[in-house]
Structures are given as structure tokens and as C-alpha cells.
Amino acid sequence: MTTPIPTEDKRLFAYPQDRSCPWQPSSGYRELGERGPLHRVRLWDGKSIWMVTGHAQARRLLADPRMSADRSRDDFPAVLPRLDAPIFKPIAIIGFDPPVHDIHRRMLAPDFSLKQVRALRGSVEELTGKLVDDMLRKGPPAELIEDYALPIPSMVISELLGVPYDDHAFFEAKTVGLLQAKSAQDAEAAGRALWDYLDELITAKEREPGGEGVLSRLVGRVDEDGDLTREDLLRIALALLLGGHDTTSQMIALGVVTLLEHPHQLAALRADPGVLPAAVDELLRMVSVTDVSGVRVATEDIEIDGYVIRAGEGVLVSSSMTNRDPEVFPDPYRFDVHRAGGRNAASGRHHLTFGFGIHQCLGQNLARMELEVAFAVLFDRIPDLRLAVPLDGLPTRSGGTMQGVHTLPVEW
Amino acid sequence: MKVTADRRRCMAAGHCAISAPTVFDHGEDGLVVVLDADPGEDAREAVETAEDLCPSRAIAVETAGTERVPAR
Ligand code: HEM
Ligand code: SF4
Numbered sequence: 001m002t003t004p005i006p007t008e009d010k011r012l013f014a015y016p017q018d019r020s021c022p023w024q025p026s027s028g029y030r031e032l033g034e035r036g037p038l039h040r041v042r043l044w045d046g047k048s049i050w051m052v053t054g055h056a057q058a059r060r061l062l063a064d065p066r067m068s069a070d071r072s073r074d075d076f077p078a079v080l081p082r083l084d085a086p087i088f089k090p091i092a093i094i095g096f097d098p099p100v101h102d103i104h105r106r107m108l109a110p111d112f113s114l115k116q117v118r119a120l121r122g123s124v125e126e127l128t129g130k131l132v133d134d135m136l137r138k139g140p141p142a143e144l145i146e147d148y149a150l151p152i153p154s155m156v157i158s159e160l161l162g163v164p165y166d167d168h169a170f171f172e173a174k175t176v177g178l179l180q181a182k183s184a185q186d187a188e189a190a191g192r193a194l195w196d197y198l199d200e201l202i203t204a205k206e207r208e209p210g211g212e213g214v215l216s217r218l219v220g221r222v223d224e225d226g227d228l229t230r231e232d233l234l235r236i237a238l239a240l241l242l243g244g245h246d247t248t249s250q251m252i253a254l255g256v257v258t259l260l261e262h263p264h265q266l267a268a269l270r271a272d273p274g275v276l277p278a279a280v281d282e283l284l285r286m287v288s289v290t291d292v293s294g295v296r297v298a299t300e301d302i303e304i305d306g307y308v309i310r311a312g313e314g315v316l317v318s319s320s321m322t323n324r325d326p327e328v329f330p331d332p333y334r335f336d337v338h339r340a341g342g343r344n345a346a347s348g349r350h351h352l353t354f355g356f357g358i359h360q361c362l363g364q365n366l367a368r369m370e371l372e373v374a375f376a377v378l379f380d381r382i383p384d385l386r387l388a389v390p391l392d393g394l395p396t397r398s399g400g401t402m403q404g405v406h407t408l409p410v411e412w
Numbered sequence: 413m414k415v416t417a418d419r420r421r422c423m424a425a426g427h428c429a430i431s432a433p434t435v436f437d438h439g440e441d442g443l444v445v446v447l448d449a450d451p452g453e454d455a456r457e458a459v460e461t462a463e464d465l466c467p468s469r470a471i472a473v474e475t476a477g478t479e480r481v482p483a484r
Contacts, residue, residue, distance in 0.1 A: 356467050
């Protein structure tokens with residue numbers, strides 16, 4: 001009964017809460033969202049922060065230069081125990097403010113540009129087709145994460161970075177170990193293993209310069225007194241390897257589940273392949289796979305719509321809830337591949353699944369392309385795909401972190 | 413309508429070239445390039461979508477009426 005939490009805080013909403021359905025937030029989040037755009041919530045360590053559920057407020061705050069993403073600051077909130085691990089502070093790009101953020105992000109921009117992504121599409125279609133060939137050859141049932149959802153982004157990011165795909169079992173397991181760790185110690189152990197692995201890989205690239213991939217290119221730019229130190233490069237490699245596959249693989253998995261559970265929407269998508277890009281953004285909105293658009297700390301007092309965020313206070317933007325703000329998305333809990341209607345092709349991109357402001361996801365166009373190819377090829381080649389277990393039997397990840405399923409048994 | 417894009421703010425998210433491909437493109441560095449700085453009114457919805465989606469507030473649209481476009 002004697003907890004260090006002040007009485008007032010006990011009445012606060014406890015963050016995070018688990019989903020009860022793979023693509024919908026908990027009813028607790030829903031009630032919170034109905035109460036207004038900003039809320040005080042209580043974290044695991046007894047500290048309280050702001051949770052933003054209003055779309056307009058989230059965009060304003062995430063684009064506000066007074067909000068810092070610097071995870072090495074003492075006042076930066078650790079919203080989950082694992083985020084207290086030293087490996088996360090400072091995590092490259094995502095955890096830096098300008099000017100360092102902008103310098104590193106621009107170094108990577110050419111590799112993740114729309115043009116680059118379009119050029120990669122053919123090879124992604126080819127590898128995806130081969131994965132389906134293998135599944136069909138083995139016959140049902142299949143475990144869709146291992147056989148399809150994970151190898152696609154994992155192969156793509158390995159190829160792009162120049163990390164040997166042969167090591168995939170290792171880096172995939174350590175990534176899940178880092179991102180799903182229940183404690184800071186476990187996260188640190190998994191993160192250090194990845195760090196040491198990348199350190200060796202970069203050493204090899206230093207010995208043999210001129211190889212393929214982003215990391216080889218950046219090895220040539222390392223300058224201990226300049227904009228990219230060797231340690232910066234290692235941090236960037238870690239961030240890209242982490243950011244590049246778990247998110248996208250779980251988005252493929254939960255996207256498949258969502259489509260299978262909405263057969264009319266899946267039929268609409270099949271009937272008109274032109275809606276594919278809009279359908280992918282609608283899935284990104286619904287599933288909100290990271291659950292969170294971003295975490296920041298205010299460096300000055302910020303007034304927003306009658307609320308005052310004090311300097312030093314933490315702010316968490318919920319993508320699951322801002323993506324269900326009825327001001328922007330009418331009937332927000334409904335999954336509708338035609339939501340963008342006849343409007344501009346890009347209008348479905350208003351969701352905050354990739355964040356907003358200068359930190360908006362670097363890999364978003366790559367992720368969108370992978371998702372388009374993954375859904376199109378799978379449902380084209382295996383039209384009678386279905387879950388091999390009941391929906392409520394799927395082993396789901398807990399709240400507040402990367403959402404997803406541990407396994408996804410399917411048959412046809 | 414007059415359209416400008418600030419390359420110092422651009423984070424290469426690519427929304428502009430998707431929303432309004434006749435008005436925006438990207439350079440080799442991945443950053444925004446304005447193809448048509450004075451598009452016709454028929455491009456308005458597309459350009460405004462790009463302005464609205466741009467996460468780093470790099471795109472500005474000068475609307476006739478709020479700002480008088482000088483005669484060339
Ligand atoms: C469906 C897949 C993905 C989702 C939902 C997603 C989500 C996000 C979100 C919400 C942010 C912003 C975080 C913040 O503001 O604090 C972000 C940033 C980032 N993402 Fe992604 N991501 C995905 C795929 C990828 C891929 C494929 C890569 C490729 C390497 C990637 C690399 C990054 C990087 C480097 C950042 C930091 C950008 C910056 O700070 O400027 N992500 N992502
Ligand atoms: S939308 Fe904005 S950030 Fe993205 S490429 Fe265009 S100008 Fe740059």
C-alpha cells in the first residue's frame with residue numbers, strides 16, 4: 001500500500017494499455033480521446049507526462065522547435081522501462097535536435113528518396129514472388145511472419161545498407177529483444193550485441209572500401225572532426241537496421257489480419273488495384289503499428305489551446321488516437337479503403353503513423369512501397385488465404401510499444 | 413498562384429511530389445525541386461495538399477487575393 005506515487009497521480013490514467021483487438025486501441029484510450037486533445041498520464045516509474053490525442057495539437061507540437069527529441073537530456077521521459085537503457089540515449093537521428101539531426105538526415109535523404117524507392121520496386125516484387133513460391137511449394141499451413149512478413153523488409157534493408165542477409169536470424173532476434181524488452185538491462189544486452197556486430201561489419205568495410213550499400217558509402221565520409229564520426233555512423237547503422245524491418249514486418253502482418261477480417265474491403269481492393277496506395281495509407285492509419293508518433297520534452301513553456309505545457313515536461317503523441325480524431329477522420333473507427341474518396345491521391349497521408357515535423361519517418365516511402373507490393377502479391381497469388389487460428393487466439397504484443405503478433409498462422 | 417519551397421527546411425519526405433507531380437520533384441540529393449513556380453488554378457487542390465502534408469513546413473503557397481502577385 002505504500003507506493004511513492006502521490007495520491008493525486010493515482011487517479012491519473014495509467015499509460016500504456018494493451019489493445020483488445022489487433023487494429024483498435026484499448027477502450028481506455030478511446031474514452032481518454034473523447035475527453036479532449038491533451039491529457040496527463042502516469043508512467044511505470046510514477047512520473048507523469050502529457051499524452052496528446054488531438055490531431056491538430058499533435059501536428060503543432062511535433063512541428064514546434066521548442067519541443068526537443070534529445071534523449072540524452074535528464075528531463076526526457078522514459079515512457080517504458082526499456083527506454084531507460086543507455087543504448088537508446090542517444091539513438092541516431094530520431095534522438096537528436098537540429099543542427100545534428102538535419103545534417104545526418106540529409107546525408108541519408110538520397111538513399112530513401114522517392115526516386116530511389118521507385119527504382120527498388122522491381123527487385124522487391126521479385127523477392128516477394130519468390131517467398132510466395134516457397135509458401136505454395138511447402139503447402140499450408142504457413143507462419144506468415146517468418147515466411148513472408150519479416151523476410152521482405154529484412155532483405156530490403158540488408159541490401160540497402162550492405163548488411164549480409166545471412167545474418168538475419170541474429171539481427172532480427174536482437175531487434176525484437178531490444179524493442180520488446182521488459183527491462184532496461186535486457187534492452188541494453190540486446191542493443192550491445194547489435195552494436196558489436198555492426199562495429200565489426202563497419203571495420204570490415206573500412207578495410208575494403210568501395211562496397212555496395214549505404215554503410216559503405218558513409219564509411220568514406222567519416223571524419224572525426226567533421227559532421228560524421230565513426231560513432232555517429234555506428235549509431236546511424238543501428239537506427240536504420242532497427243527502424244527498417246520490425247515496423248514494416250508487423251505492419252504487413254497486422255495489415256493482412258485487418259484485410260482478412262474485412263472481406264468487403266479486401267474485395268474492393270481486389271476489384272480496383274488503383275486504390276492500393278490509398279488502402280495502404282488507410283491500413284497505416286488504422287493499425288498505427290508503433291502506437292506512438294513521437295515522444296518529446298518541452299524546452300520552454302508552451303501554450304496550446306488553453307493548456308500550458310511547462311518547460312521540462314514530457315509529451316507523448318499517440319498515433320492510435322490522433323489517427324482517430326473525428327475532426328479529421330469521420331467515423332474514425334471504421335476501416336474504409338475508399339476513405340480518401342475522389343480527392344487528391346495523397347490526401348490519405350494525413351495520419352500520424354509516421355509522425356510529423358522534422359522527424360517524420362525517413363523510411364516512409366520505402367515502407368509504403370514494401371507494403372503495396374506485399375499485399376498485392378500475397379492476395380493475388382493466394383486469393384483464398386485465411387487465418388489458421390481464431391482472431392482472438394493470435395498472440396499479440398503488449399501496449400505502448402511496437403504493436404504486432406508473435407506468430408501469424410495462415411492457410412488456404 | 414505562386415509556389416515556393418525552402419530547401420533548407422525540406423526533410424525529403426516526398427509528399428509534395430506525390431501530391432502535385434507537375435509542380436514538385438526531387439533532386440539527386442532527395443530534396444524538393446520546384447518544377448513550376450506559377451502553376452494554374454487547376455493545380456490548387458494538389459498544391460494545397462502538398463503544403464498541408466509537408467512535415468517540415470517547407471512549402472509556401474501565395475494565394476491570389478491575400479498577396480498581390482506582381483505583373484511580370
Ligand atoms: C510501417 C513502417 C514504419 C513506421 C510505422 C515508422 C514509424 C516512424 C515514426 C512514427 C517515426 C517518428 C518518430 C519521432 O518523431 O520520434 C519514424 C522515424 C524514423 N524512421 Fe520509421 N517507420 C517505419 C519504417 C521505417 C523504415 C523502413 C525505415 C528505414 C530505415 C525507418 C527509419 C526511420 C528513421 C531513421 C527515423 C528517424 C527520422 C528522423 O528523426 O528524422 N522507418 N518512423
Ligand atoms: S513534402 Fe516537404 S519535406 Fe517532403 S519533400 Fe516536399 S518539401 Fe521536402
